[in-house]
Amino acid sequence: PLLPPKSLWLFLIGSFAYLTVRDRLPTILTKVIDTIHRNKNKFFEEYGEEGIQAEKQAISLLSKLRNELQTDKPVLALTDGLVDTEPWNQYLHRQQRLQGDQEPVSWFKSPWLYVECYMYRRIHEALLLNPPISDFDVFNEGKTQSFFESSQAVMALCTYLEGIKKNVEELSESQLFELFSKLVQVSLWGNKCDLSISAGQENSQKASPLDSLNSLQTFILVDDTKRVWSTLISAQKLGQSGKTTADRVDIVLDNAGFELVTDLVLADFLVSSGLARQIHFHGKTIPWFVSDVTAKDFQWTIRQTMASNHKWGSKCGVQWQGYLKDGLWRYHDHPFWTQPHEFCDMAPDAPDLYATLQGADLVLFKGDLNYRKLTGDRDWEHTVSFDTALRGFGPAPLCSLRTLKANVQVGLQPGQGEKLTSQDPSWMTNGKYAVIQFHNPKSE
């Protein structure tokens, strides 16, 4: 098979990868340190003197981490003995072998994807090594704040959803398709709201996204919605309830806050319209890339929606809690999602997760980081097909819903990339553009 191009590396001074690691990551680390410091009193109240010691220790580990990054020190093995410590350390050896043994793998002499993931894992280590505060989510404040700041848009979406559900039984297939396509786009543009690209700056959704979908259409560079739809329809079987539905759609979540709500709304529509019987969500086991969803964020968001004093908001929240209770919705997490691997490594390196995804009729991958891992974060030509860039990854039919925030984009028409570069040189990283990109392993 064709040898894949090299990974996106950091050494190109001035490249987006380089600037991310030089500027954005230290800013994120400084914010983390500041957050821990601001919570000093809380730690004291909860754990007394031990809490204060833990706060000091964690801050000193994080300052050391920031210094290692800024002075291009070697990437160190992890020492915290969590379930994924071994795979992380093995990955470091793998990286060292790939780079040759003359020089140690260091922050700026590494693939971008690898060091960026590594930083978040090291932040987690700094807390894990200080047991009384090891559960403290350093990104929690930002995530909850972005949810509250988006509350108007959240309520507008909930109201819209409840409106659809009133007569969903009477809709024709083409009307259902229209709604499906609309809610897929809402979930797609929800991905604009992540806190990692803005280094933790405010990044919420103020207005209802439904009104701007038409004007955003031209920014969708690849739109495979029809192929996704056909897959869902052709997966329909007669279920126990006497209804024909696809059995299962999995959503590999990205960010908490507004984006998560757009995913929940899409998931509710899939279940309540009978397009899918069950939805399985996949989140992160540790705080990750500032705003990614953990189990706590997932539950918190549903509880919070339920408790809102908005009629349709709380109705949605109650419904979502009900889906979870009845097992129509399930939440899973797996350490593989917070490792640096390309997804083509999933089958050998996390066979249990691969097998889980094989049970889905369709898997939706949300966001930019998932796209980077789907395509291996490599320097592909823009015209290389998505199928090729996946390099054999295909547990089930899958679709990426991603706004572009990194220098990798495949599956474009000849000339499309060049044209974009001439019109808007930072099109790959400014978050204005998006793709809905589908792959069906069964049709290969």
Ligand code: F6P
């Ligand atoms: O460079 C911005 C960045 O940190 C990327 O590394 C990462 O892919 C992205 O932000 C996170 O975006 P998302 O939340 O869509 O995965």
Ligand code: MG
């Ligand atoms: Mg994210």
